[in-house]
Amino acid sequence: MKYLGSMKNKDGVLEIGGILVTQLKKEFGTPLYIYDLDLMEKKIKAIKEGFISEKFKTTIVYASKAYLSKGMVQIIDKFGLDIDAVSAGELHTILSTKIDAKKIHMHGNNKSLEEIELCVKNNIGSIILDNRFEAEKVAKICKIFDKKINVMLRLNIGIDAHTHEYIKTAKHTSKFGESIFDKDIIKIVKEIIEKEELNFLGFHCHIGSQIFDELAFCEGIKTMVKFTKEISQNLNINIPEINIGGGFGVRYTDDDTDVDLKKLMKKIITSLEETLETENFKIENVSIEPGRSIVAQAGSTLYSVGGLKKTFGGEKYIFIDGGMTDNIRPALYNAKYESIVANKLNNEKKECVTLAGKCCESGDIIIKDTKLSKCDEGDLIIVSCTGAYGHSMSSNYNKALKPPVVFVKNGKSYLISKRETYEDLIKNDLLLEDI
Numbered sequence: 001m002k003y004l005g006s007m008k009n010k011d012g013v014l015e016i017g018g019i020l021v022t023q024l025k026k027e028f029g030t031p032l033y034i035y036d037l038d039l040m041e042k043k044i045k046a047i048k049e050g051f052i053s054e055k056f057k058t059t060i061v062y063a064s065k066a067y068l069s070k071g072m073v074q075i076i077d078k079f080g081l082d083i084d085a086v087s088a089g090e091l092h093t094i095l096s097t098k099i100d101a102k103k104i105h106m107h108g109n110n111k112s113l114e115e116i117e118l119c120v121k122n123n124i125g126s127i128i129l130d131n132r133f134e135a136e137k138v139a140k141i142c143k144i145f146d147k148k149i150n151v152m153l154r155l156n157i158g159i160d161a162h163t164h165e166y167i168k169t170a171k172h173t174s175k176f177g178e179s180i181f182d183k184d185i186i187k188i189v190k191e192i193i194e195k196e197e198l199n200f201l202g203f204h205c206h207i208g209s210q211i212f213d214e215l216a217f218c219e220g221i222k223t224m225v226k227f228t229k230e231i232s233q234n235l236n237i238n239i240p241e242i243n244i245g246g247g248f249g250v251r252y253t254d255d256d257t258d259v260d261l262k263k264l265m266k267k268i269i270t271s272l273e274e275t276l277e278t279e280n281f282k283i284e285n286v287s288i289e290p291g292r293s294i295v296a297q298a299g300s301t302l303y304s305v306g307g308l309k310k311t312f313g314g315e316k317y318i319f320i321d322g323g324m325t326d327n328i329r330p331a332l333y334n335a336k337y338e339s340i341v342a343n344k345l346n347n348e349k350k351e352c353v354t355l356a357g358k359c360c361e362s363g364d365i366i367i368k369d370t371k372l373s374k375c376d377e378g379d380l381i382i383v384s385c386t387g388a389y390g391h392s393m394s395s396n397y398n399k400a401l402k403p404p405v406v407f408v409k410n411g412k413s414y415l416i417s418k419r420e421t422y423e424d425l426i427k428n429d430l431l432l433e434d435i
């Protein structure tokens with residue numbers, strides 16, 4: 001396992017943020033999501049330092065679906081980033097903090113009236129319309145509340161980025177956005193700009209997630225700039241913004257490239273500046289929406305070993321006290337992770353084992369066939385790079401309690417979310433009255 005951020009070997013025990021994982025286990029128990037605050041801040045800074053231009057303003061919008069909690073919103077706010085939401089639940093979480101509502105941008109391919117109302121009433125920064133019908137709904141709600149709201153239109157630009165099938169979003173068959181190839185696209189934009197309740201800012205696209213291919217981003221930029229110029233000329237309007245989404249790839253294992261975020265951001269800026277120059281076109285503001293690239297590597301999950309098993313068929317299992325309920329990604333996307341026996345770092349890695357969770361499901365495997373040092377019941381396993389889409393996609397399957405989240409930095413720990421309780425699991429259940 002590659003040591004990420006502040007991870008250190010302290011006499012054979014892993015330390016993160018200046019705290020031994022044995023200490024974290026004592027204080028918070030396992031399974032436990034640990035976020036290395038310093039590493040998260042470094043990622044944010046790298047993006048901020050790289051994504052600036054003298055030719056246009058830039059906005060970084062954190063894609064909160066990657067990992068969201070009130071504490072996370074505080075960090076995002078501290079660094080002056082904007083934040084997005086895709087549901088009333090995310091919106092509610094964000095609004096429950098002190099962040100300025102103008103920094104919130106609402107996504108979603110099927111926003112409910114309740115969600116749109118929440119956006120309008122709270123005067124959020126913008127709504128990213130998914131389609132022509134949503135423009136109608138938003139305008140209607142604005143009229144009721146006598147408000148005007150900024151909107152962008154999400155486009156499907158037809159870029160087929162190389163990533164996992166389930167997280168590709170810009171194929172022609174994707175459910176997201178309006179296609180730039182749609183024969184009615186100009187009409188759709190015209191209808192939006194004619195609605196006086198809507199202040200049309202420009203276009204949005206997101207070509208997928210976990211993308212390493214820089215050319216895919218450059219292609220996306222070219223398509224977006226050309227399209228924006230065409231529409232601006234065709235309708236004779238000023239289009240001040242484009243948003244090119246997120247999706248910047250992250251190294252999970254040696255199979256992935258290690259991405260230098262600042263460099264990647266600079267490349268994207270260069271591509272934008274060059275394209276705007278070639279097209280002789282001006283944009284006032286360009287936004288990006290990184291999620292994974294900010295939080296993935298900062299997060300690790302700490303588990304305790306409950307037991308070991310060698311099956312008749314020869315498979316050696318290490319049973320951990322979490323699994324697919326706190327990290328569904330291996331089961332869902334065949335996602336790969338690295339791990340280590342966190343309290344036996346100096347021992348030789350000689351066992352090829354499979355890390356299995358405790359759910360009643362054969363597919364509840366976090367890592368298949370990984371080399372670890374020999375471990376026993378009570379040892380600690382750390383799985384690295386679980387910070388994105390781990391906690392946010394966690395579930396209560398088998399009535400598992402969602403683990404707590406702790407941020408660590410400079411020897412201090414900050415409990416961000418408490419472990420769920422058994423009472424939490426049944427608080428919404430009601431007993432039948434007549435039975």
Ligand code: LLP
Binds near residue numbers: 063393
């Ligand atoms: N913007 C939009 C419109 C998005 O749909 C997404 C992610 C992002 C930004 C952030 O993408 P990121 O920078 O995090 O790659 N559950 C999957 C990932 C789904 C991504 C959904 N949209 C996973 O665990 O890999």
